[in-house]
Amino acid sequence: MVETLERTTDAKPMNGVADGGDSTNMTFIEAINTTLRDEMRADERVVILGEDVGPRGGVFRVTAGLIEEFGEDRVIDTPLAESGIIGTAIGMAINGLRPIAEIQFMDFIHSALDQILNEAARLRYRSNNDFSCPMVIRVPFGGGVHGALYHSQSIEAMFVHTPGIKVVAPATPADARGLLHSAIHDGDPVLFLEHKKMYRSIKGEVPAGDYEAPLGKARIVQEGADVTVVTYGMMVHESQRAIGEVAKETGASIELIDLRSLKPLDTETILNSVKKTGKAVVVTEANGLCSVASEVAATIGEQAFAWLDGPVTRVAAPDVPAMPFSPPLEHAFMIDAEKIGVALRKLLDF
Amino acid sequence: MVETLERTTDAKPMNGVADGGDSTNMTFIEAINTTLRDEMRADERVVILGEDVGPRGGVFRVTAGLIEEFGEDRVIDTPLAESGIIGTAIGMAINGLRPIAEIQFMDFIHSALDQILNEAARLRYRSNNDFSCPMVIRVPFGGGVHGALYHSQSIEAMFVHTPGIKVVAPATPADARGLLHSAIHDGDPVLFLEHKKMYRSIKGEVPAGDYEAPLGKARIVQEGADVTVVTYGMMVHESQRAIGEVAKETGASIELIDLRSLKPLDTETILNSVKKTGKAVVVTEANGLCSVASEVAATIGEQAFAWLDGPVTRVAAPDVPAMPFSPPLEHAFMIDAEKIGVALRKLLDF
Amino acid sequence: MATETTGAADKAVQRAFAGKTTTENGSSSIHLPLEHVDVGGGALSATVAPPSEGDAGLDHDTLREMYEYVALARALDERMWQLNRAGKAAFIVSGQGHEGAQVGAAFALERGKDFLLPYYRDLAFSLAFGLTAENVMMAALARADDPTSGGRQMPGHYGSRKFNIISGSSPVSTQVPHATGTAYAAKVRGTGQVSITCFGEGGASKGDVHEACNFAGIHKLPVIFFCENNRYAISVPIERQMAIDNVADRAVGYGFPGVIVDGTDVLAVYQVVKDAADRARRGEGPTLVEAKLYRFQPHTSDDDDRAYRDPEEVKAWRDHDPLLRFAQRLLDVGAVDEDSLAGIKDKVRSDVDAATDVAEAAPLPDSATFDHHVYAAQ
Amino acid sequence: MATETTGAADKAVQRAFAGKTTTENGSSSIHLPLEHVDVGGGALSATVAPPSEGDAGLDHDTLREMYEYVALARALDERMWQLNRAGKAAFIVSGQGHEGAQVGAAFALERGKDFLLPYYRDLAFSLAFGLTAENVMMAALARADDPTSGGRQMPGHYGSRKFNIISGSSPVSTQVPHATGTAYAAKVRGTGQVSITCFGEGGASKGDVHEACNFAGIHKLPVIFFCENNRYAISVPIERQMAIDNVADRAVGYGFPGVIVDGTDVLAVYQVVKDAADRARRGEGPTLVEAKLYRFQPHTSDDDDRAYRDPEEVKAWRDHDPLLRFAQRLLDVGAVDEDSLAGIKDKVRSDVDAATDVAEAAPLPDSATFDHHVYAAQ
Numbered sequence A, B: 001m002v003e004t005l006e007r008t009t010d011a012k013p014m015n016g017v018a019d020g021g022d023s024t025n026m027t028f029i030e031a032i033n034t035t036l037r038d039e040m041r042a043d044e045r046v047v048i049l050g051e052d053v054g055p056r057g058g059v060f061r062v063t064a065g066l067i068e069e070f071g072e073d074r075v076i077d078t079p080l081a082e083s084g085i086i087g088t089a090i091g092m093a094i095n096g097l098r099p100i101a102e103i104q105f106m107d108f109i110h111s112a113l114d115q116i117l118n119e120a121a122r123l124r125y126r127s128n129n130d131f132s133c134p135m136v137i138r139v140p141f142g143g144g145v146h147g148a149l150y151h152s153q154s155i156e157a158m159f160v161h162t163p164g165i166k167v168v169a170p171a172t173p174a175d176a177r178g179l180l181h182s183a184i185h186d187g188d189p190v191l192f193l194e195h196k197k198m199y200r201s202i203k204g205e206v207p208a209g210d211y212e213a214p215l216g217k218a219r220i221v222q223e224g225a226d227v228t229v230v231t232y233g234m235m236v237h238e239s240q241r242a243i244g245e246v247a248k249e250t251g252a253s254i255e256l257i258d259l260r261s262l263k264p265l266d267t268e269t270i271l272n273s274v275k276k277t278g279k280a281v282v283v284t285e286a287n288g289l290c291s292v293a294s295e296v297a298a299t300i301g302e303q304a305f306a307w308l309d310g311p312v313t314r315v316a317a318p319d320v321p322a323m324p325f326s327p328p329l330e331h332a333f334m335i336d337a338e339k340i341g342v343a344l345r346k347l348l349d350f
Numbered sequence C, D: 001m002a003t004e005t006t007g008a009a010d011k012a013v014q015r016a017f018a019g020k021t022t023t024e025n026g027s028s029s030i031h032l033p034l035e036h037v038d039v040g041g042g043a044l045s046a047t048v049a050p051p052s053e054g055d056a057g058l059d060h061d062t063l064r065e066m067y068e069y070v071a072l073a074r075a076l077d078e079r080m081w082q083l084n085r086a087g088k089a090a091f092i093v094s095g096q097g098h099e100g101a102q103v104g105a106a107f108a109l110e111r112g113k114d115f116l117l118p119y120y121r122d123l124a125f126s127l128a129f130g131l132t133a134e135n136v137m138m139a140a141l142a143r144a145d146d147p148t149s150g151g152r153q154m155p156g157h158y159g160s161r162k163f164n165i166i167s168g169s170s171p172v173s174t175q176v177p178h179a180t181g182t183a184y185a186a187k188v189r190g191t192g193q194v195s196i197t198c199f200g201e202g203g204a205s206k207g208d209v210h211e212a213c214n215f216a217g218i219h220k221l222p223v224i225f226f227c228e229n230n231r232y233a234i235s236v237p238i239e240r241q242m243a244i245d246n247v248a249d250r251a252v253g254y255g256f257p258g259v260i261v262d263g264t265d266v267l268a269v270y271q272v273v274k275d276a277a278d279r280a281r282r283g284e285g286p287t288l289v290e291a292k293l294y295r296f297q298p299h300t301s302d303d304d305d306r307a308y309r310d311p312e313e314v315k316a317w318r319d320h321d322p323l324l325r326f327a328q329r330l331l332d333v334g335a336v337d338e339d340s341l342a343g344i345k346d347k348v349r350s351d352v353d354a355a356t357d358v359a360e361a362a363p364l365p366d367s368a369t370f371d372h373h374v375y376a377a378q
């Protein structure tokens, strides 16, 4: 009964296509910054708006250097007003621009939810396809950076829940470039999630030229036979760590899926994997109730029931209002390789 | 890993306790209206605020007669500003009142999500228990009344996802009274969902006097052995209809659980039932992705795996922006007895 | 009939308000229509537009065309109520009383080029921007070929890419920042387009209006914020909506002019909006225009306004009906005589009849299409 | 050093602004401090408060006490920066430059009775309301016994039921409607309490401020909206934040007075807030007070302000340091001499040292408590 959304999936090859052969090693934040620059060079309709995105280059410096190259008309330091930022971006999109709005932290996106969920996401449908709202909303999210309750949140589930908006969360610099490209070229609003802890800690090869990672396609990070781990964002890296340890310790063969796109969700890749391994651990650092982990777990339980050899296990943050500031409390809250490892071992033993 | 929230559950007997023996047959809306009146009589700290709640008595007339009895200071017609309504109510709660805020339709609650989810829900935690925010937010929700995209929404999953707020959705006049009483007396913010289609179409016996239905306890509507249906709100009634037909047709014995409280979720009652029947259909009229149905299904899959004889099946609205206005489109979107029946038959045949 | 309440009367509502009688405890009041325009007794930072005179420099053809839109909107509105009462239209939201201001504003703009971001009362505005009577009836009856939303939106939620009418939602005032955005795009793209967005005085209380006006002021955007102040937000009277008398008095807080105009004086509104559009096109930025007017009908077909306003008040305002005032003006300036006026009425009536017939005969949407257009087609 | 940009300079930022030099293309500017207060060249609906004179009617003990809070806040702030640079405090938000206005405002209120709804720069305000240096250091180092949040909030998010300081969040301006609510409760419960809530000129752009002011105006609530206008929201200068010069000019849109005051003049702020509190207690409703001041440090310890403001500008404002100005005033009126001033400084330093020692030695929270107090205990 729950739509799988497959029809919105781009028919592009799975792990991104580069046109032009070169690649460069860069950080996650560099990948985003250079992609923004390249897209703005390629299409003058692309504009950026948000708080401190101008001379400051963003509080994380994701937009560094852009106002110098593209000017104040295309890189707009807005007033401190998130609903206004998104509402204005919607009007821009309607009148021929391709706005990329930055919300400074996901914790501050709440006051813009009306404009995002009721307006941007529903404009195409309510107008019977007469209007559309091609725009990207870039949002740093996630925890583990001593951000406390209001600089650590991961509330992507609310967007996945709502029809009409797509949601992506790259875990590598290459996917950051590829998915950002696809998001900017998509016909609908796309929420582009940037894990703030990854900005400078994650590096990787990024293809040069026009590189696309299709929206709606998961990435198989590593193949395995005994259990599948499904996750996204920073938890891809924590899961990799956990898998390394558990594999070494138990000899288990573990498959890891990086969802990349939370909506559309690549149900096919998930189900194929679980049908092969018979077991799944679904990991999110967000609060667990009604989360993306709940959705993936429910989907597996519903569509791969006959193949399951153990309970689909969720590893998710507890029902606590995001991590506290103090390190021991933050650590207790935050999902990490250790907690993922516990769940993996338990499921392998089932 | 996902907290079950059991520790927040009141230790009250299961289906509500009345003190005083009488009961009256009344509609859902009458149950809410009279309970509001009784609570305001009993405690002068209780105030009501919202749009049109005064002389108009609310657009649905849930607050009819209250301003006449309790005056303008306690029944406040607010400006048209949902974030302001909730923000003001939070301040009222902090300074000793017991506000009951009405949001006219759940479709209009989005602009108040910052105040609800970041403020009301997180005040106790962030202040390490120094402050709290006892308040009730009453919200008509749900579809099937030709309300189109913006007078039909059911976005309760967003609230269930967020720590610090409780969510209830009564399906009977008695539970409306009992849960509203409990919500007003609770120490934390409670979202009180009123299915607008039930206001005048659902009648039932309502105990007089101080009647409580504890937050966090589901209600077993009818017992059965072959399959469990878990749902809430109006879908309790649609499920009852579906069960009637399917049972007659197949002779199956079907258990029906009305969650009543979406958060805390009564995992114990759900699991006990599924461990008995081995099969579950979870029904919500909300969009399915990351929904309460996803959460319940994932929980069953995780904690009752060994007892399952078939896939936990969700019946939920598709990824479409709430129902369109035109009747054939509305009908195609809306979950009803027929769609529930299809899922039930399929699962019984598994 | 405002309900008597036992609560302490809030002194805040008792301030002097010209033209309003206040009862002893201040909680019951009647809003009387005023000759020219009521701006209250408080501080005034907005400008008050003068009443219009004569033909306002418009030729007679244009005046007649304007009148026809006012009359068509009224007739369509009345017909929709009939269809609602007959059980044929599930829901109606009425613009009666607002038509004059809307048509005056529309004619001050470059239709086909400028953007309209309407709210649900803007039937007359939408007609003047290009929607036909038939389009409107198709929407009212939620037919498959309703060009405004394919029967998906509730009636009153007009939209049309063809006519630059941006499809709006029901949550009030969300369209206001969209207008800031369309104006920003017009400015940087150099299209010369003006955007106008409409909202009620209730809607003016929403944070979005503040955020949108502030942004537009900073960038001196070509946008007109058009407040149709009818003194009620459903049942909530203006005294409970704001402590001031004029929404336009807020413009000073955003660095652009506020203008108050008698919204039942079609040509006065025309002139004010024309000035605002000229300003916008000259790059001088936004204007907040507040049209003072009245809604003659209940909020919607689901409302009963007797719970919150005195029928005497409604009656008093009906004497200032923009339709009647405008007809009289056309007679005064010689743009029509009684015969040609009757001719227009006949034409309007037959338009409405034809539109109703077509819409009633038109098919409902195919249920299989209910999940189309959530996302772009691949 | 404002970055040179290639984009077309927005004419909106070029309006006359007394005391600001504007470069050729209008996009780079320097905000100079002004003798008395800079209200720009635009329309002014707010009142401009006069500079304070002499002791403003306060006795010398009180003046010294006020000075001690200003000095203590400054010293604590400086110590926190040191701890941050030493890797002992993960994050610091600085109130340097704001202390005078905060202490002036605090002393105009009935501490212990009135409500403070602060924002993250209100260290001095919170101290004057009752928090101790030790409390603040426990919060800065996120210790278990931090009475403001038990180490849960980022530093700068002060709260205390004991002292009527309402715990705030990080999303800006969300506290503003809370103040409307505490004031409403105070009014109907007849407690005589005034609520004051603080926010920056950036925060003033949020819809919540509009909604809260509007509600408070309607009900004439005992609340003071206190804007600490330091001309930047992180990097965004006031010209990109609003098209007007004074946030207080918006008060007229809500039916209550706006007052602009030199926020580096402690006693001028004291007098303005005293008047506002008196008004509030007399039932005459809210006041919007705008204190013009400057932030001496980067936004937080994570910020580098050289990307967006000229060090010359910072230097110029440092000559108007409220700490130095207030010390001079105390000398002028004879409330202190150089010796007693040095004595206060010593006391403050040893308070800060002691607080640091206690906090550094105090234990971190027990990780097992991380999920306590999500809901009320059963």
Ligand SMILES: Cc1ncc(C[n+]2csc(CCOP(=O)(O)OP(=O)(O)O)c2C)c(N)n1
Pocket: B051, B080, B082, B104, B108, C121, C170, C171, C172, C199, C200, C201, C202, C203, C204, C228, C230, C231, C232, C233, C234, C295, C299
């Ligand atoms: C955000 C939001 N809250 C509440 C409503 C319900 N509602 C619809 S119209 C209306 C009153 C609007 O009043 P006003 O803005 O003055 O416009 P008018 O209807 O008087 O023309 C209300 C409360 C809504 N549509 N959106």
Ligand SMILES: Cc1ncc(C[n+]2csc(CCOP(=O)(O)OP(=O)(O)O)c2C)c(N)n1
Pocket: A051, A080, A082, A104, A108, D121, D170, D171, D172, D199, D200, D201, D202, D203, D204, D228, D230, D231, D232, D233, D234, D295, D299
């Ligand atoms: C809703 C929201 N958006 C963005 C931020 C990030 N942020 C924190 S402080 C700040 C600037 C605030 O400026 P202002 O209100 O002028 O206060 P100041 O810091 O200058 O005292 C911003 C953008 C936030 N905390 N909340």
Ligand SMILES: [Mg+2]
Pocket: C200, C201, C202, C228, C229, C230, C231, C232, C233, C234
């Ligand atoms: Mg109105």
Ligand SMILES: [Mg+2]
Pocket: D200, D201, D202, D228, D229, D230, D231, D232, D233, D234
């Ligand atoms: Mg500032």
